[in-house]
Amino acid sequence: MGRLSAEGPIKVLSIFGTRPEAIKMAPLVKELEGREEFESCCCVTAQHRQMLDGVLDIFRIQPQFDLDIMEPRQSLSTITSKCLLGLEGVLEQTRPDLVLVHGDTSTTFAGALAAFYQKIAVGHVEAGLRTGDRYAPFPEEMNRSLVGRLATLHFCPTPANRDNLALEGITQGVYVTGNTVIDALRTTIVKDYHFATEILNQIDYEGRQVVLVTCHRRENYGQPMEQIMSALAQLARRYPRQVELIYPVHLSPVVQQAAHRHLDGLDNVHLIPPLAADEMHNLMARSYLVMTDSGGLQEEAPALGKPVLVLRRETERPEAVEAGTVKIAGVETGRILEMSAELLESPAAYRQMAHAVNPYGDGQACRRIADAIAYAFGRAQRPPEAFSGKG
Numbered sequence: 001m002g003r004l005s006a007e008g009p010i011k012v013l014s015i016f017g018t019r020p021e022a023i024k025m026a027p028l029v030k031e032l033e034g035r036e037e038f039e040s041c042c043c044v045t046a047q048h049r050q051m052l053d054g055v056l057d058i059f060r061i062q063p064q065f066d067l068d069i070m071e072p073r074q075s076l077s078t079i080t081s082k083c084l085l086g087l088e089g090v091l092e093q094t095r096p097d098l099v100l101v102h103g104d105t106s107t108t109f110a111g112a113l114a115a116f117y118q119k120i121a122v123g124h125v126e127a128g129l130r131t132g133d134r135y136a137p138f139p140e141e142m143n144r145s146l147v148g149r150l151a152t153l154h155f156c157p158t159p160a161n162r163d164n165l166a167l168e169g170i171t172q173g174v175y176v177t178g179n180t181v182i183d184a185l186r187t188t189i190v191k192d193y194h195f196a197t198e199i200l201n202q203i204d205y206e207g208r209q210v211v212l213v214t215c216h217r218r219e220n221y222g223q224p225m226e227q228i229m230s231a232l233a234q235l236a237r238r239y240p241r242q243v244e245l246i247y248p249v250h251l252s253p254v255v256q257q258a259a260h261r262h263l264d265g266l267d268n269v270h271l272i273p274p275l276a277a278d279e280m281h282n283l284m285a286r287s288y289l290v291m292t293d294s295g296g297l298q299e300e301a302p303a304l305g306k307p308v309l310v311l312r313r314e315t316e317r318p319e320a321v322e323a324g325t326v327k328i329a330g331v332e333t334g335r336i337l338e339m340s341a342e343l344l345e346s347p348a349a350y351r352q353m354a355h356a357v358n359p360y361g362d363g364q365a366c367r368r369i370a371d372a373i374a375y376a377f378g379r380a381q382r383p384p385e386a387f388s389g390k391g
């Protein structure tokens with residue numbers, strides 16, 4: 001890779017649009033803003049609206065550009081084309097030295113493609129995650145693979161992510177940094193946290209087994225989501241005085257309808273609006289078990305010592321599975337019930353999973369990414385030390 005170059009401070013435009021991208025980019029934006037080698041600006045596509053704005057508020061980020069593209073039940077083509085068109089003008093106006101995108105959403109793919117069209121270098125944060133199945137997760141596996149081709153700099157959370165890129169022939173401009181979500185988590189968790197969502201202050205976290213649930217992925221729409229919701233309802237009915245299910249429901253109408261149809265009217269199920277990131281992290285820290293199809297929760301919960309059952313057929317985050325704190329429960333009612341019942345009933349099975357491990361980061365990811373950018377632009381003598389895979 002030829003050295004990247006910039007005159008004066010390196011102008012970095014961060015592009016993001018959904019809740020998880022915002023949570024994971026926020027600490028990096030702050031890091032760039034605080035360093036004199038960089039001139040940092042942000043463009044949000046607002047692929048998510050309310051769920052994005054909540055994160056921008058908490059982390060006090062005021063984007064310079066807001067494409068405001070969200071519409072109800074938006075299709076993948078609509079998101080991608082609106083982002084591409086909107087970003088064209090933003091890139092022409094700002095002419096950054098580097099565009100940063102995060103992860104694997106439609107915003108991520110469109111952001112990288114829009115920059116490529118103007119021959120602007122792309123840095124991919126959270127690079128190298130793969131399942132090897134182009135349709136799972138859908139469309140994220142293809143989005144991140146395509147961004148891998150488009151990007152010049154690749155910031156891999158773990159050594160295994162770097163190895164995935166090497167298998168695709170991507171070996172230049174690759175840095176192992178840890179995941180920025182662990183940096184974010186370190187700023188949000190507070191002892192004796194008081195929840196703004198009042199119901200969460202009233203839960204008996206010591207006397208009950210609190211199960212934190214999220215479920216939203218597109219590949220789970222339809223039959224898998226029906227099976228998952230049915231398992232959750234049966235779980236709640238089987239343990240009426242032992243278990244409390246807390247489920248902040250994603251604003252997607254598809255998810256809202258499925259969750260309310262199966263779970264309304266059960267006394268020990270709390271369907272609540274999406275939580276602010278700090279509320280979510282502190283709730284996770286108090287929960288007994290996490291059941292989720294989310295990527296971010298699979299990274300956060302192990303750092304907090306909370307067992308996770310993944311409501312998907314596969315995961316691109318095998319590190320915590322190997323460490324023993326995460327298990328794939330799949331998307332079939334019977335198996336989900338069986339695996340969750342074991343963790344609720346067997347203290348030995350629970351203890352085996354409930355230990356804090358941190359294969360995803362040590363809280364230094366943002367500093368390493370900024371150092372790596374400075375190095376790639378010839379502003380530092382050495383690249384940052386790689387994250388070892390143990391936080």
Ligand code: UD1
Pocket residue numbers: 018019020047048049050051052071072073074076079104105106107138139140216217218251252253
């Ligand atoms: C998107 C990402 C997914 C990521 C998820 C994080 C794609 C293709 N998918 O999926 O990778 O895991 O975000 O949550 O990029 N909505 C609102 N308000 C909001 C947010 C969403 O009303 O603040 C509703 C809208 O009706 C929207 C729908 O949710 O059309 C779905 O949002 P969308 O971004 O298309 O898909 P997600 O499932 O959120």
Ligand code: UDP
Pocket residue numbers: 019020023181214216248249273274275276277278280281293294295296297300
């Ligand atoms: N999250 C949140 N409020 C919620 C649900 C999730 O703040 O009600 C956070 C969660 O802690 C994690 C991120 O959002 O940091 C994950 O986002 P999501 O599950 O939407 O997307 P994914 O990680 O699956 O792409």
